[in-house]
Amino acid sequence: MTPLMQQFVSESREQLQGISEALLGLEKGGDIAEGLNELFRLVHTLKGSSGLFDFPDMIRVLHAGEDLLTELRDHPDLFSHDLNDQLFDCMDFVSQQLDDLETNGEPGDDKERADQLEAALRAMLEQITAGPAEAGSEPTSEQIEEVNEADRDAEALADANRMLDGPDQPEATDTEAAETAVTSLPDDSPLADIPELVRHEAVSEAIAGSDVKLVHYLPEETCFFTGEDPLFQVMQCPGALWGTVKTRQPLASVDELDPFQCQLQFWALTSASAEELDDHFRYNPEALSVYSVAPEQLMAIDQRLPHQPLPDDVLEQLHHAYASRDHDALMTLVTHQLEASDEDCQAHVALRWIRLVASASPDSPLLENSWQLLAELHGFSGHHDTEGVSSTHHSSTNNTLGTTAPLNPADFSPELNEVLQTQQHILGLKDDSPWASGRVQAAGNSLLNSMGSIGQHDQQAALREHLDTALEQGDSAPMTDWLENLLEPASTTETRAATSADAGSPEVDNTADAPLTKAPSTEAPSTEAQSTKTRATDPAQPAAQTASAQATSESANPAPAAKPATESARAESQPTSRSLKVDQEKIDRLMSLIGEMVVAKNSLPFLAQKAEKLGIEDQAYGSRDLSRELKEQYGVINRISEEMQDAIMQIRMMPFSFISMRFPRLVRDISRRLGKDIQLSIEGEDTEADKNIIESLAEPLIHIVRNSLDHGIETPKVRTAAGKPASGKLSIRATQEADRVLIEIADDGKGINPDVVKRKAIEKGVIDEATAERMTDREAVNLVMAAGFSTADAVSDLSGRGVGMDAVRRAVDKVNGTLALDSEPGKGTRIRIQLPMSIAVTRVMMIETDGQLMGIPMDQVLETVRVDKANIHELKQVKTTILRNRIIPLKSLNELLNLDSLPMLNEEGEYAVLVIRVGAETVGLMVDNFRGSADIIQKPLTGSVLGGVSAYSGAALVGDGSVLMVLNPRELI
Amino acid sequence: MKRVLIIDDASTIRMYNRSILEAGGYQVEEAVNGMEGLEKALETPFDLYIVDINMPKLDGYGFLQQLRAESIDQAPAMMVSTEAAGRDKEIAYLSGANLYLVKPTKPDELIAYARLLMGEPTQ
Structure with a gap:
């Protein structure tokens, strides 16, 4: 994806969110007109940006949406919920396209859906526009324009990609740029060295449509040390027709020459495309220069050949055949002449060029170029008509420079005409x-x-006077006079100008002698007249739209019936953004910390110097002094790095609103589908937590909300019967408590029946009857989160929680959170999730086993004890010990990790035992030694080998630079 | 180096036009709405303004009217819009635009117009 596309995707996501909020806002009431205005602006901007790319489906749908909103803006009273549904569908479609774009690099091909949506929108538009379509407008004008728009879009895209794809490279990828590149062929280009035969081949390629390019490859002098083989690289150049190697400058004498430096430059003539070249030389783009070579540049004559003019009668015959465009005769004559003598001369070279072009493409302008070669050799004009001016010699602006003669507007570029x-x-x-x-x-x-731009400094001076007069008089007449003078010849020579002139509007008050300014087409004030666009006049335009809407409305009718069931699926999908939006303040803080760090760092060389001096003088007191200073400096750096860590963690913080903003839409869609009336309240949207935690929470939270809506909150009828208010309440609240984030989701639905849960749990074999007897209601309700409890079948019977609650719990566990569920039958359910704010830094206990250092997350460590060998007992083949009157099973870490050595005893004959908590269990891990605790930044293990090892949760670097493996006790035991 | 101010609320469009103009050798600044545009123009005038129509706070018409009425800058201005419709164009000219282009602008076209309006020699 190009950077432009990335920008587009990320910006469009924001706009879609804004649109979604605006749509929801409209439903809630409030200022409808204002809301519609905002909505229109957002959709309009989105459409505008998508116009940069070739996404016809997306643009079509957005275009239809924009048209609908244009109409709605004028009639806010026509706004309806159905309309909103339709617009939501469109935005879902656009969102889907963006997803596809991000994953596949192009929007999905879903023409059918786009057709459907467009038709539905057009049908709605037709419904709300008053009155039937007026006759007389051409229904095709809209389509023509769209086709043009698509063409333009594709072109713009190609251009934009070229702009953005990489660093400026001198090669030209289109013909226009090629012409400018031609002039910049370097003086030392070896074009003249290319053998005639190769040049013939290259010109044939060019006639066949390829762009011939001269490639200059200038590798770095040290390239041999980076394993590069420049000669091979150039020889392998795609589409190569010819190549040569030259020295960069005269070689030094043998004693001074450094054979390990690359003294060479490489040239190649190729017919490969710019893309192929880019790809081939992608590792050294800076060493590469590509020059476009026009075929006429290759059609040269080697001046070293003898010059033997052709006989006059032959020349006359040739000229006759050429001037009368009798290509067959020309071919015959040329071939005959070439065969007549086998002594090569300059005239023969020219004849061979004529033969090549005449046989390959006699109608190409190159024939004139080749004829010119012969003509120049014999000193006569090479043009078809001797009195005419060559079409290639138009750039004669200096002819008129310094004269007062009027400029010839025929020479003006279309852009200049447009500006004037x-x-x-x-x-x-x-x-x-x-x-x-x-x-x-x-x-x-x-x-x-503009006058300065085309070098018309005299005109500029004259204009300046007219402008001054005009401003003095407060009347623009002096300037219009000047402009008319300038453009006058245009009325006679340039008919195109008359039709494209923007002067059609009636306000123009001009003199009668300028036919140009009296263009009769008052109904076409648009300059698009010069392109093929045919646009209806303003008043007729809505009619044209309704007409086309009518045309598509028939196909639109079945669309609402076939509405996809996955209406809210889009709102649920997890957005994983790889980019962070950061408050400037946080960056500023980081900047100032870095500044402090730089200062603190500067003291280290000074201390090192001091240490060096000490070595010489060897004073005991001095070294203590130094040690104190070092510790002081350590303190400073330590403080800064801690603050920096905090600042960086702040940057990773994301507000809860990142997930919660999707709930209004989700709740709306589901409740509308289920026919339930639900009031959603969200609090604490600005509560922040680490990006990873927030992101991993999105899916579970949506699960919980869905459950509440599906199974918790009753229909209004049931609620009223139970004596509750008809509309249900769902509240989601995020708060921060110390370094934990608390999220609470509560509803006032029918709650969970503990007896049903118990029965189900026994059936599923999750618990036995005896356990069930002992369970409190609260414990019973929490069984819905037990693994193996929830299945689809359990849900329908239970009519309560259950759908994937164990998946929810697992997700919360994964980020080290806890989850608690309370429910009261008939009153409602409340779920509380506690999460750490950040997972970036983990505190670990370091231990040693079998000579290796390992870490265990501190929050799972209960205590460290030394257990005498005598106090270890074997119970049912399990080693155990008694600790404060509790039996603790012991496991050897070496054994768990499949290490052969046995746990080591210390001098007193004791084992080092790390007591850890694994779920509800307490286990003693026998290790070799304890090594204190440390804060580490844990990196997950990736790759096919390490990634599959579940005994470790990650690895981290410790102070001395060695790698610390962090154990995952849950998986280990 | 000649300076261009792009005023558009769509960051993608700003990035697109910026890349074209920077490749053409111009110094580019951006503003996200008319108000910000006026503030930037007040600070240092520009050689060319490229203005979107629909923007929050102050739209493109409003920006140009203020720019011209308060004599903040009378440098040439291009208005860019997705609509080719005549009405927008007329309002644009009335408000003080000197050219009206339809988005997306083609790079070579944009550069050609920019050169003319800033008095840079045509190539």
């Missing part, structure tokens, strides 16, 4: 606005600059 005529139109505008004079001056500046 637009200013003429602007100068003709009449109103009393406070900015009218500024407008004249801006138009004057635009004209002045």
Whole structure:
């Protein structure tokens, strides 16, 4: 994906979110007109940005949505829920396209869905536009425009990609740029060295449509040390026709020459495309220069050959055949002449070029170029008509420089014409606005600059006088006069200008002698007249749209019936953004910390110097002094790095709203589908937690909310019968408690029946009857989270929680959180999730076993004890010991890790035992030794080998630079 | 180096136009709405303004009217819009735009117009 596309995806996501909020806002009531305005603006902007790319389906749907909103803006009273549903569907579609774009690099091909949506929107538009379509508008005009738009989009995309794809490279990828690149062929280019035969081949390639390029490869002088083989690289160049090797400068004498430096430069002539070249040289793009070579540059004559003019009669015959465009005769004559003598000369070279072009493509302008070669050798004009001017010699702006003769507007570029005529139109505008004079001056500046741009400094000076007069008089007439003078010849020579002139609007008040400014087409004020676009006039335009809407409305009718069941599926999918939006303040804080760090670091060389001196003087007191200073400095750096760590963790913090913003839409969709009335309240949206935690929480929370809506909250009828208010309440609250984040989801639905849960749990074999007897209601309710409890079948019977609650619990466990569930039958259910705010830094207990250092997360360590060998007993083949009157099973870490050695005893004959908590169990791990605790930044194990090892949760670097493996006791035991 | 101010609320469009103009050798600054545009223009005037129409806070018309009425800068301005419709274009010209282009602008076209309006020699 290009950077532009990435930008587009991320910006569009934000806009979709804004649109979604605006749509929800509209449903809640409030200022409808204001909401619609905002909505229109967002959709309009989104459409505008997508226009940069070739995404026809997305643009079509957005276009239809925008049209609908344009109409709605004028009739806010017509807004309805059905309309909202439709717009939601469209945004889901766009969102889907963005997802596809991100994963596959292109939007999904879902033409059918786009058709459906577009048709549905158009049908709605038709419904709300008052009155039937008026006759007379061409229904195809819209389509024509769309086709043009698509073409333009594709072009723009290609251009944009070229712009953004990489560093500026001198190669040209389109013909226009190729012409500019031609002039910049370096002086030392070896074009003249290329054998005639190769050049013939290259010109044939060019005639066949390839771009011939000269590749210059200048590797770094040290390239041999990086394993590069430049010669091989160039020889392998795709599409190579010819190549040569040259020295960069005259070689030094043998004694001075450094054979390990690359003294060479490489040239190759190739017909490969720019993309192929980029790909081939992708590892050394900076060493590569690519020059486009126009075929006529290759059609040269080797001046070292003898010059023997052709006989006059032969020349006359050739000229006759050439001038009358009789290519067959020309071929015959040329071939005959070449066969007549086998002594090579310059004229023969020219004839061979004529033969090549005449046989390959006699209609190409290259024939003239090749003829020119022969003509120049014999000193006559090479053009078809001797009195005419070559079409290639138009750049004669210096002819008119310094004269007062009017410029010839026929020489003007289309852009210049557009600028001049637009200013003429602007100068003709009449109103009393406070900015009218500024407008004249801006138009004057635009004209002045345009004249400067084409080197017309005399005209510029004249214009400046006219502009001054105009501003003095407060009337733009002097300037319009000047412009008319400039453009006058246009009315006779340039008919195109008359039709494309923007001067059609009636306000233009001009003299009658300029036919140009009296263009009769008052109904077509658009300059698009010069392109093929046919746009209806303004008043007729809505009619055209309704007409096309009508045309598609028939196919639209079945669409609502076939509404996809996955209406809210989009709202649930997890957004994983790889980019972080960071508050500037947080970055500033980091910046100032780095500043402090730089200062603190500077004291170290000073201390090192001191240490060196001490070595010489060897004073006991001095070394204590130094040690104190070192410790002081350590303290400073330690403080800074701690603060930095904190600052970086702050950057990773994300607000809870990142997930919660999806709930209003989710609740709305589900409750509408289930026919339930639900009031959602969300609190603490700005509560922050680490990005990973927030992201991993999205899925479980949606599960819980869905459960509440599906099974918890009753239908209004049932609720009223039970004496509860008809509309159910769902509240989601996020709060921060010390370094934990607390999320509470509560509903006032029918709750969970503990007896049903117990029965189900016994059936599933999760617990036995005896256990069930002993269980409190609260414990029973929590059984829904037990693994193996929830299945689809359990849910329908239970009509309570159950769907994937064990999956929810696992997700919470994974980020070291806890989950508690309370439920009261008839009153409602409350789920509380506690999470750490950050998982970036883990505190671990370091232990040693079999000579290796390992870590165990501190929050799982209960205590460290030394157990005498005598106090270890074997109970049912399990080693145990008694600790404070509790039996603790002991496991040897070596054994768990499949290490052969036995746990080591210390001098007193004791084992080192680390008591850890694994779930509800307490286990003693026998290790060799304890090594204190440390804060580490844990990195997950990746790759095919380590990634599959579940005994470790990750690895980290410790102070001395060695790697510490962090154990995962849950998996280990 | 000539300076161009791009005023558009769509970051993708800003990035697109910026890449084209920077490749053309111009110094580019951005503003996300008309108000910010006016603030930047007040600070240091630019050689060319490229202005979107629909923007929050202050739209493109409002920006140009203020720019021209308060004589903040009378440098040439291009208005860019997704609509080719005549009405937008007329309002643009009335408000003080000097050219009206339809998005997405083609790179070579944008550069050609920029050069003309800033008085840079045509190539």
